[in-house]
Amino acid sequence: MSDTVIAPSQTQRRFPLWRNPILWLFLLLILSCAMWLFQGISGNYDFILMLRAKKLGALICVGAAVAVSTVIFQTVSANRILTPSIMGFDALYVMMQTLLVASLGVAGFAALASAPKFLLETGLMTGLALALFGTLLHRGARDIARMILTGVILGTLFRAGSGLLARLMDPNAYATVQSVSFANFARAQTDVLSIAAVVTALALAAAIWLGPRLDVLALGRERAISLGLPHARIVILALVLVAILVSVSTALVGPVAFFGLIVAGLAHMISNHMTGGARHRVLLPVSALVAITILVVGQTVFERLLGQQATLSVVIEFAGGLFFLWLLLKGKIR
Amino acid sequence: MIEIKNVSYAIGGAKILQDINTVIPKGSVTALIGPNGAGKSSLLNLIGRIEPLQTGTIDVDGQNVTTSHSGRLARTMAFLGQHTAVASRLRVSELVAFGRWPHCHGRPGPEDHEKVADAIAQFSLRGLADRFLDELSGGQAQRAHLAMTFAQDTPWVLLDEPLNNLDMAHSRILMRKLSDLRDAGKSVVIVVHDLNQAAAWADHLVAMKHGRVVVSGAPDEVLTPDWLSALYDTEVQVLRYADRPLVLSHV
Numbered sequence: 001m002s003d004t005v006i007a008p009s010q011t012q013r014r015f016p017l018w019r020n021p022i023l024w025l026f027l028l029l030i031l032s033c034a035m036w037l038f039q040g041i042s043g044n045y046d047f048i049l050m051l052r053a054k055k056l057g058a059l060i061c062v063g064a065a066v067a068v069s070t071v072i073f074q075t076v077s078a079n080r081i082l083t084p085s086i087m088g089f090d091a092l093y094v095m096m097q098t099l100l101v102a103s104l105g106v107a108g109f110a111a112l113a114s115a116p117k118f119l120l121e122t123g124l125m126t127g128l129a130l131a132l133f134g135t136l137l138h139r140g141a142r143d144i145a146r147m148i149l150t151g152v153i154l155g156t157l158f159r160a161g162s163g164l165l166a167r168l169m170d171p172n173a174y175a176t177v178q179s180v181s182f183a184n185f186a187r188a189q190t191d192v193l194s195i196a197a198v199v200t201a202l203a204l205a206a207a208i209w210l211g212p213r214l215d216v217l218a219l220g221r222e223r224a225i226s227l228g229l230p231h232a233r234i235v236i237l238a239l240v241l242v243a244i245l246v247s248v249s250t251a252l253v254g255p256v257a258f259f260g261l262i263v264a265g266l267a268h269m270i271s272n273h274m275t276g277g278a279r280h281r282v283l284l285p286v287s288a289l290v291a292i293t294i295l296v297v298g299q300t301v302f303e304r305l306l307g308q309q310a311t312l313s314v315v316i317e318f319a320g321g322l323f324f325l326w327l328l329l330k331g332k333i334r
Numbered sequence: 335m336i337e338i339k340n341v342s343y344a345i346g347g348a349k350i351l352q353d354i355n356t357v358i359p360k361g362s363v364t365a366l367i368g369p370n371g372a373g374k375s376s377l378l379n380l381i382g383r384i385e386p387l388q389t390g391t392i393d394v395d396g397q398n399v400t401t402s403h404s405g406r407l408a409r410t411m412a413f414l415g416q417h418t419a420v421a422s423r424l425r426v427s428e429l430v431a432f433g434r435w436p437h438c439h440g441r442p443g444p445e446d447h448e449k450v451a452d453a454i455a456q457f458s459l460r461g462l463a464d465r466f467l468d469e470l471s472g473g474q475a476q477r478a479h480l481a482m483t484f485a486q487d488t489p490w491v492l493l494d495e496p497l498n499n500l501d502m503a504h505s506r507i508l509m510r511k512l513s514d515l516r517d518a519g520k521s522v523v524i525v526v527h528d529l530n531q532a533a534a535w536a537d538h539l540v541a542m543k544h545g546r547v548v549v550s551g552a553p554d555e556v557l558t559p560d561w562l563s564a565l566y567d568t569e570v571q572v573l574r575y576a577d578r579p580l581v582l583s584h585v
Binding site: 075078079212215216218219220221222223225226227228229230272276277278 | 382383384404405406407408409411412413414415417418419420421422423424425428429432433435436439440486
């Protein structure tokens with residue numbers, strides 16, 4: 001190694017515009033959105049565009065929510081194999097929704113306006129997630145095997161809980177619950193779209209603010225505290241954001257177990273490759289753009305080309321499951 | 335100065351520290367010594383507010399470590415512990431730049447760049463600045479973390495076994511840097527096992543055993559055969575070399 005002199009700029013890595021992955025992914029996303037909106041359009045333009053735009057909005061919210069929540073969760077838990085879904089976050093959401101329907105009845109549940117209902121669910125979800133996962137993550141979650149096991153057990157518990165409740169309630173109520181119990185990108189719940197979009201936008205803004213702090217958090221608890229980061233507060237804030245974002249995506253399309261894992265993995269690969277690092281101010285937008293693009297392109301292919309012969313969620317879960325196994329077998333657990 | 339008053343600490347049922355009362359003087363190099371499990375690292379962790387205090391108080395230059403603003407404390411003291419594994423993939427220069435976080439919060443100015451470049455140069459990391467941390471040897475990584483701690487540029491520097499992984503040459507260089515810091519008016523607290531490093535470079539020693547302070551004072555007062563034999567439960571001889579105590583314990 002030659003003993004070269006360090007230019008001050010070297011300590012803060014700048015990269016040329018053409019190496020900015022956000023720019024390229026954004027262009028790609030615009031293209032795929034245009035394709036989604038205008039492909040094979042004929043007849044009643046206004047109606048079709050409106051319908052497609054609503055669905056597109058839901059896909060954008062879901063993609064951004066899944067990606068950003070996964071990246072944040074992986075940083076907080078200091079490993080790259082856990083996702084909020086694997087830890088049972090969305091199962092918790094489904095159970096809570098089932099509980100609400102069971103306690104209020106279908107009429108009561110339907111009587112709630114969609115926006116307050118969504119906010120109520122999200123609030124409850126955030127409280128529960130904090131109570132359950134806050135203590136688990138507070139000490140920096142050094143024991144990954146125990147974390148995974150805890151997640152599997154909690155996930156099973158929540159799913160079994162909602163299963164039990166579903167068997168106890170009448171078929172009408174069950175039908176109400178069922179729509180949120182399985183992932184379905186084609187029939188996104190667009191009635192909560194506007195409030196979900198607002199919540200997602202706020203959460204994303206908070207996530208971007210959190211970005212540099214997450215970089216410090218990733219140095220480990222000891223170093224983060226000695227640099228003056230209010231560690232406990234940042235962990236709690238991150239968990240709140242994760243809970244909110246998981247609520248958004250689960251409310252819109254239902255639980256998606258492995259999608260976040262693929263997207264976070266891709267985002268780390270892209271930002272490492274193109275910017276030579278993994279700063280959250282790059283990582284978070286990249287992961288969101290990748291996720292939305294995959295959803296929009298995938299949904300276009302499945303809905304228009306394959307004519308609903310297969311469903312996107314199944315393919316994504318299959319690919320994600322393989323990726324999860326590959327991570328496990330390669331020993332990438334940290 | 336660091337004032338430690340009535341500090342006790344327990345993990346589960348095990349009493350790690352029992353009623354510690356001591357003062358660590360400003361403007362000196364202080365070494366915490368003692369056998370394994372004496373509570374040295376726990377005490378340093380409590381001073382560095384890595385773990386919350388259970389009983390007692392600790393003040394660093396008059397700032398209470400429990401109640402003071404953590405960001406301000408980060409400009410008063412820099413702490414380097416033994417757990418330095420970093421989850422994210424970072425280059426050496428990026429890691430060192432994080433040392434400036436308490437001053438610039440992610441928006442480094444010219445002064446920050448200067449301090450970072452200086453710390454990289456001081457620990458002879460220039461050739462390694464663009465390498466990723468996971469591509470370094472244990473000693474090189476330790477130097478990168480030390481450089482980050484120096485870049486933080488605080489009046490107090492707390493280091494837990496900083497000589498781990500360092501070879502003879504780099505150990506001596508580090509100890510000399512610490513005494514340079516002292517000469518520049520800063521204060522250093524280290525946990526160290528090599529008593530001869532402590533004898534050669536420290537001004538003040540705090541000897542601990544079973545979670546209590548056994549004796550503290552200047553090296554000449556603490557590094558005596560009687561104290562050391564009692565401290566380590568083994569026979570220790572002390573010679574003199576270059577007007578400093580020389581501890582012989584290996585034969």
